[in-house]
Amino acid sequence: MDVRVQGGAPPDPFLSAADLLTTEHELDHPVRVRVRDDPDERTWAAHYDDHHVLNISRQAATSAMARELALHEFAHMARYEEGHASHTQSTDEALFLALSGQSVERRKLAHCYQIANHMRDIYADDITIDVAPGAKLIQFLESELAAAVADAPGPAGDRPSGAEPASTESDPDITAVNAAFALGLAERHDLIDTDHRLYDLARAAAADAPSIGVEPFKHRFRSLIDDPSESDFRRDLVAVTKAYALGNERAAD
Known part of the structure; x- marks a missing residue:
């Protein structure tokens, strides 16, 4: 190489x-x-x-x-x-299919691109965790999530222990999805125990974003099939985009 x-x-x-x-x-x-x-x-x-x-x-x-x-x-x-569908499917195409005719906030649309990147990250990290220990990755995700949760609007006393506030407020909705991503990846590869601090952080993120269903999003990330066709991946990306941008994931929780 x-x-x-x-x-x-x-x-x-x-x-x-x-x-x-x-x-x-x-x-x-x-x-x-x-x-x-x-x-x-x-x-x-x-x-x-x-x-x-x-x-x-x-x-x-x-x-x-x-x-x-x-x-x-x-x-x-x-x-x-390798031409993996997650890396060949157009995000723009999938978002157009998911949101055609809908009115979506600009911030929500930007978040949809971030969520699409999370789905690609799952498939990339299937490789990284296959060739290297996942402990540092989990520590990194925990640190990033702790900073975002501490930075979210809300009483400082509600923040998990050790979560220090940063300088600019995070968006609670995408922080909740980021928490779901971290847990989905960790559970997909059995990297954490049930008492891991990521779960505490995810609960705090969910409390800050009551319109977001952390558990359903976690399940979506964790259960992505290993070798999807482009049709499979497009379907999953359209579904998660609708769930986030149109606000119907909470109802499935």
Whole structure:
């Protein structure tokens, strides 16, 4: 696997991630790692005819999670190369099918794209958890969720222990879906026990977003089929989009 790091960051985390990936998967195209100074854009992958690009912020590239973040993006690249339906189905097409003729808030529409990314993340992390321990990933998800829950509108006394408030309020609705994603991924791979703190955080997130059904969303993420056809994935993406944007998931809870 050909990996070249541009931007002055230490190459070791990226080479280590590549070594992990190649124990089970191989990329046909080379990867260019571009380290960027914008800390708000943590990581994202781009795909071209003859190569992939892993864009990563300098902050992320030099963090304790650098290897795991790189491995996650390499897994997306592997899914793309294998033509996995989650990475070939157009999000725009599915959202059009789900929301045609409906009036949807702009923030909700933006959240729908984030939820589509979560569905792709499930399939990428099926690879990452297959080739590397999932403990650091769970710690990362727990930390992200704790910050979002602490940051949500509401009395500080309602926040779970250890959840420190941040500077900008989070959106409770998408935080609840993010909690469902974290639990769905963790349960899909048996990574946590029933008393894990993620469950406490998810309950707090659900309380902050009473119109969102955390359990049904968790079930959707956890039960995504391993090798969907494009029709399968489009159906699932349309269904979860309707559930979130049109507010009918709570009724199924």
